[in-house]
Amino acid sequence: MNRIDLAFQGDQKLLSIYFSAGHPNLDDTIPIIKALQSSGVDMIEIGLPFSDPLADGPTIQKSSTKALRNGMRTEKLFQQLENIRNEINIPLVLMGYFNPMMQFGIESFCQKCKSIGIDGLIIPDLPVEIYHENYKSLFDKYGLYNMFLITPQTPEDRIRYIDEVSNGFIYLVSSASVTGAKSTFGEAQAKYFNRIGNMKLKTPQLVGFGISNSATYKAASKYSRGAIIGSAFINFLEKEGVHKIANFISSIR
């Protein structure tokens, strides 16, 4: 069974953490992953840095630029992750833009992910139609899940289509925006989360974009299976460093 499905068994709320590989330092990848697992995080999204991350806000952009400057590359990340499954058993998802994957070769990329033990991918600039038509069979062949985003503007028939094509989970983008930490959720978001809840989708959902603290994490988890934190975690890492990760996680739950 895919580790992502395992994580969603039962009905406990999940916490998933995103970080940009190669940031703050090139070799922080493994220490960050280990610290996150031992702090009780349920899933990790490893960001593959890209020069032009157009769905990302300032925090992730900066971490991405810095990671590239530190020398992070697709090959390098795969090398770092080579033996990751000796120690890590929670689901690992790679999140990255489509161009670097194309240049690696989509099939080689999938093959590599499988051999390392990556469970799924999030590719913000690969729309569901193009995935469905051209790449799904390849992902299936290597047992990789591909997760999609939906936003408050996504029409209902499209949500149904995404649900049908999805494995793992659906990424509920909290508001119409690029990534970035926000401090609260308003009424509009509650309505949107409720609307999605009432659709009774087959794929479970996690809320992402704008989750920054315990309050937003708990609010988001009320309406979904849990939430994803990115920018707030990256800001914390910059300020406090890898050795304090457990403090951040315990402040959220």
Added chain:
Amino acid sequence: MRYQVDEKGFYGDFGGAYIPEMLYPNIEELRKSYIEISEDGEFQKEFKFLLKEYVGRPTPLYFAERLSDKYNTKIYLKREDLCHTGAHKVNNTIGQILLAKRLGKNRIIAETGAGQHGVATATVCALMGIQCIVYMGELDIRRQAPNVARMKMLGAEVRPAQSGSKTLKDATNEAIRDWINNPVDTHYIIGSVVGPHPYPDMVARFQSVISSETKLQLMEKEGRDYPDHVIACVGGGSNAAGLYFHYLNDLRVNIIAVEAAGKGIDSGKSAATSALGKEGIIHGSKTLLMQTPDGQITEPYSISAGLDYPGVGPMHAHLYRSQRAEFISIPDQEAMDWGLTLSQMEGIIPAIETAHAFAVLDIKQFSPNEIIVFNCSGRGDKDLDTYIDYFKL
């Protein structure tokens, strides 16, 4: 072979809309409506009216006699440099502002490199009384002070793009992010035949007025509505797409696209995308782009700010791969020399972008009875500082 866009938004292998889900509603709204709106009678009437009364169209198709004598062939210049604001860019911004109004948008965003498209966008926003925000790389803001001032005079807000390499590609990323954050009231006026479908086709259609006029004008002057060669410079490719548009399927017409070689193709300082680029995704479009082996987009270089885009529109990528068009790249120095030559032989000071196209005359042999149409895409006023520096004028 098909050279126009297909139903799915592709030109052969290239194009499409590789966009984040957050952009889906905006792009879908445009995709569904752009043809219907822009072909509507009232829209066409207003578009043509503004092109005539405000932009100053039709632009002349000028027979360049001294140049023709020297090169012993028949050379015509399509005078887009005579458009209001000094370049072809305004054909597109007039079209898109009318479209934005039909869609009920009250806020316009745009990206700009050299500032030409920014000025053309600020101009039409002033004309319509609509709020205008132009994203421009922080480095470019410093390099292109006069155009920044023009945009400000026209009432636009110029926002520095501080991410990545702080140039045109980053300004485009910032504009896209702004659009993600403002999906309802905002229209993004993209400046060339780039970006996700339907932008490349939409911009090409608005620029296609260049070749519709050329056909009529050639018929009048030469008794046939097609030339033997059409030649244009290619940054993103909008002036070229406009000139090629009605000739794409007319195989009697040879298509020549001119890119900026910068300091030379192998110098590491070049913008010759067809020679140096590989298939990939940039700004939501699958096309040829300059990138590192692991897929990071690289910074191009050309002395002309309007040609240093790391990609090329998907139509042009397809014209290149299918060999429908011949691609030639011209280094800085030859382009600059042609800036002087055209000034002194025809009394026309061209934009440096435009000057690249003419250098083809030194590379290719044309026969006396052949007809060549060059797109004279813009005038050189904006480049005076560069010309002054370069020639110590």
